[in-house]
Amino acid sequence: xxxxxxxxxxxxxxxxxxxxxxxxxxxxxxxxxxxxxxxxxxxxxxxxxxxxxxxxxxxxxxxxxxxxxxxxxxxxxxxxxxxxxxxxxxxxxxxxxxxxxxxxxxxxxxxxxxxxxxxxxxxxxxxxxxxxxxxxxxxxxxxxxxxxxxxxxxxxxxxxxxxxxxxxxxxxxxxxxxxxxxxxxxxxxxxxxxxxxxxxxxxxxxxxxxxxxxxxxxxxxxxxxxxxxxxxxxxxxxxxxxxxxxxxxxxxxxxxx
Numbered sequence: 001x002x003x004x005x006x007x008x009x010x011x012x013x014x015x016x017x018x019x020x021x022x023x024x025x026x027x028x029x030x031x032x033x034x035x036x037x038x039x040x041x042x043x044x045x046x047x048x049x050x051x052x053x054x055x056x057x058x059x060x061x062x063x064x065x066x067x068x069x070x071x072x073x074x075x076x077x078x079x080x081x082x083x084x085x086x087x088x089x090x091x092x093x094x095x096x097x098x099x100x101x102x103x104x105x106x107x108x109x110x111x112x113x114x115x116x117x118x119x120x121x122x123x124x125x126x127x128x129x130x131x132x133x134x135x136x137x138x139x140x141x142x143x144x145x146x147x148x149x150x151x152x153x154x155x156x157x158x159x160x161x162x163x164x165x166x167x168x169x170x171x172x173x174x175x176x177x178x179x180x181x182x183x184x185x186x187x188x189x190x191x192x193x194x195x196x197x198x199x200x201x202x203x204x205x206x207x208x209x210x211x212x213x214x215x216x217x218x219x220x221x222x223x224x225x226x227x228x229x230x231x232x233x234x235x236x237x238x239x240x241x242x243x244x245x246x247x248x249x250x251x252x253x254x255x256x257x
Contacts, residue, residue, distance in 0.1 A: 018084030124207025
């Protein structure tokens with residue numbers, strides 16, 4: 001999610017003025033190292049949730065300003081209380097994501113506060129309509145699709161035997177259908193909740209979904225403007241530039257290898 005920091009995430013934070021932020025899925029900390037100093041300077045509490053973060057909290061100076069939870073998101077989120085902004089980039093499957101969304105809105109309702117602004121990564125290919133499991137055994141069997149450790153290629157439903165994207169991960173054998181994928185989880189959550197949300201989808205870099213509750217949009221014209229931005233020609237030019245910059249960087253890295 002770190003490629004979205006400057007054009008998308010930081011402007012959302014500036015508009016929302018959060019007191020409590022949660023980031024699910026830190027990996028190597030590329031995005032967290034931007035987010036942590038930002039929150040620290042504004043006296044915002046930052047919770048980072050990752051059962052196996054791939055960075056050393058003792059070595060990273062910015063890590064001293066976060067509250068790190070080495071556990072699964074579905075165990076942590078119900079215990080955090082209400083948050084203002086949530087950044088979800090953890091386990092990319094329907095069961096996990098819809099229950100993360102439910103937990104975030106439930107804790108807000110229990111505190112008599114509006115739901116948070118929620119930003120979900122991977123709402124486009126390959127995991128918008130296909131589950132992936134970091135640890136398949138953690139997903140209840142009735143919500144776990146048939147899977148293989150095999151790769152993905154654009155335009156192909158079946159997994160590929162050799163190579164492909166994320167060939168070392170547990171990917172659902174087929175895309176589509178009910179209860180399959182991150183975007184499907186977002187859509188199913190919006191269909192079931194009684195709280196009104198506005199959804200903006202940015203279809204670059206595997207897709208970013210921004211869910212903003214109507215209550216927060218009405219209270220913050222600046223936040224409403226951030227969502228409206230992605231419906232304008234200028235906003236789409238920003239996304240095109242972001243995608244092209246990423247493409248060029250990846251080509252350059254591949255040439256070095």
